[in-house]
Amino acid sequence: MNVSTDELFRLIQSMSPGEKRYFTSNFIKSDNHYIKLFTLINQLEEYSDEKVREHFKGHSIARNLKVHKSQLKEMLLTSLALQSTKTDRVAALHWDLLKLRVLEDKELLGAALKKARKGVAQSEKIGLHSLQLDFLNLQHKVIYELGGLELDLEYTESLGTFDQSL
Numbered sequence: 001m002n003v004s005t006d007e008l009f010r011l012i013q014s015m016s017p018g019e020k021r022y023f024t025s026n027f028i029k030s031d032n033h034y035i036k037l038f039t040l041i042n043q044l045e046e047y048s049d050e051k052v053r054e055h056f057k058g059h060s061i062a063r064n065l066k067v068h069k070s071q072l073k074e075m076l077l078t079s080l081a082l083q084s085t086k087t088d089r090v091a092a093l094h095w096d097l098l099k100l101r102v103l104e105d106k107e108l109l110g111a112a113l114k115k116a117r118k119g120v121a122q123s124e125k126i127g128l129h130s131l132q133l134d135f136l137n138l139q140h141k142v143i144y145e146l147g148g149l150e151l152d153l154e155y156t157e158s159l160g161t162f163d164q165s166l
Contacts, residue, residue, distance in 0.1 A: 006047055007073065008041060008047075008069050008072060008073050008076075009041055009044065009047035011073060011076055011077075012038065012041050012042050012076070013042075015076075015080070019079070019080060019083060020042065022079060022083050023038070023075070023076060023079040023080075024038070026079065027075055027078070027079050028075065033060070033061050033068060034068070034071065034072050034075060036056075036061065037052070037056075037061055037068055037069070037072055038072060038076075040052060040055055040056075049065060052065060053065060081095075082095070089122075089126060090126075090128065090131075093119060093122060093123055093126075093128065093131055094131070096115060096118070096119050096122075097119060097131065097134055097135065097138070099115065100112055100115045100116055100119060100135070100138055101138065103115060104138060104141065104142055104145075107145075109142050109145055109146050112138070112142045113139065113142045113143065113146070116135050116136075116138050116139035116142055117139060119131075119132075119135035120132055120135045120136055120139060123135055
């Protein structure tokens with residue numbers, strides 16, 4: 001069996017019932033193509049593109065199976081990654097860093113600064129210095145955009161603290 005063809009099947013089979021439930025209740029509607037494809041693949045004992053195409057004969061899923069499988073796989077990975085942020089502190093910090101970038105991009109600088117400071121403290125607490133640097137760099141960028149020299153001094157002082165912790 002082709003390994004790349006088998007990946008989506010193996011990913012679905014590796015998911016716990018709770019992960020599957022989280023995905024189906026939070027990511028797709030019940031009448032969606034993706035839930036139909038997910039449900040079918042989940043029920044298969046052994047994966048075969050031919051079985052899937054036959055099941056969806058005459059449907060756009062059969063005609064564009066490669067695209068639908070790729071999109072379903074990305075949705076599953078997103079669901080699993082989001083779910084992991086609830087139990088994995090490192091994943092949660094990475095997710096917070098992404099949200100910080102969104103806040104900064106949308107020019108919600110007060111909220112971005114607050115999230116950056118929290119991220120600096122949390123990453124320092126668990127010893128993730130490379131992630132702490134990412135938060136500090138974004139914090140500095142936000143401070144610069146706010147135009148606050150006093151805030152910039154705080155950033156410089158926090159770098160001094162960071163350097164001493166290495």
